[in-house]
Amino acid sequence: RAAWAWENRKARNWWYWPALALLCAGGMAIGRATYLEYSDTFRDQGASWLAVWGQGSILTSMLAFPLLVGAVIAQASASEHQGRNWRRMAANRLQNTMLMGKLLYMTQTALLTALVFVAEFAVTGLLLGFDPAGLGPYVVRIIPITLAILAIELFVAWLGVVMTSFASIMSTALSGCAAMFVMPPLARFYLMSLITAACASRDLDSIDSMSSIALISVICAVWILVWTAALRRSAARVA
Secondary structure (H helix, E strand, O other), X not given: OHHHHHHHHHOOOOOHHHHXXXXXXXXXXXXXXXXXXXXXXXXXXXXXXHHHXXXXXXXXXXXXXXXXXXXXXXXXXXXXXHOOHHHHHHHOOOHHHHHHHHHHHHHHHHHHHHHHHHHHHHHHHHHOOOOHHHHHHHHHOHHHHHHHHHHHXXXXXXXXXXXXXXXXXXXXXXXXXXXXXXXXXXXXXXXXXXXXXXXXXXXXXXXXXXXXXHHHHHHHHHHHHHXXXXXXXXXXXXX
16 A cells, blocks of 8 residues: 555656546547537437547547557656666665555556546536437446556556666557557557557447456456566666
8 A cells, every 4th residue: 555655656647647637538528519410420320428538538538548548657757767766776675565556556547547437428418408218238338447547557567676777668669559550450559559459449238248347357457467577677787
């Protein structure tokens, strides 16, 4: 608990939450505008929540989330090198406690990020007059979205141990984002696209599929284990 509390105190992420709220609102504004423009067509198809989610989540999950999540973790990682914190924690035999604190902090950030996104989506739909009963599948999507964000956080945190500057961490973490747009077939193999898969933005027919939710959650959990192990090994070498 002390390590978790310390990670929250030293995190200089005051900018993250308003930026997240603003970018999520931008995505929902796109979804709302698209729905209103083609409302007759969407009503004929029986698509209400799905229409807003599809349009509102695609750019948010492909660009805004990787950029923001990468930046906030890269910022924290660079500050660890500046303060030589890994070496100091190792000298006091608190390295594993520090790692656990970081893991709890990143889990907290991932969950709150997913909640902000789904909450803004829910508000957008309710303001459009959608039936609240249709929110169920999207609330369940909080689980894979949280896991996907956590996997990306751990990947960037690992980069933050082997690299020392904010610029190098961010440029490496986001180097594949362009490929997601230039070569869409390869996007599914890129770690940063996990959030898009968790949102089912490219396969909206599976939005309420429990098997789809379970599959992407398992994939994210595997990546979480991989990057947690990599982070622990790299931190031990730095120390």
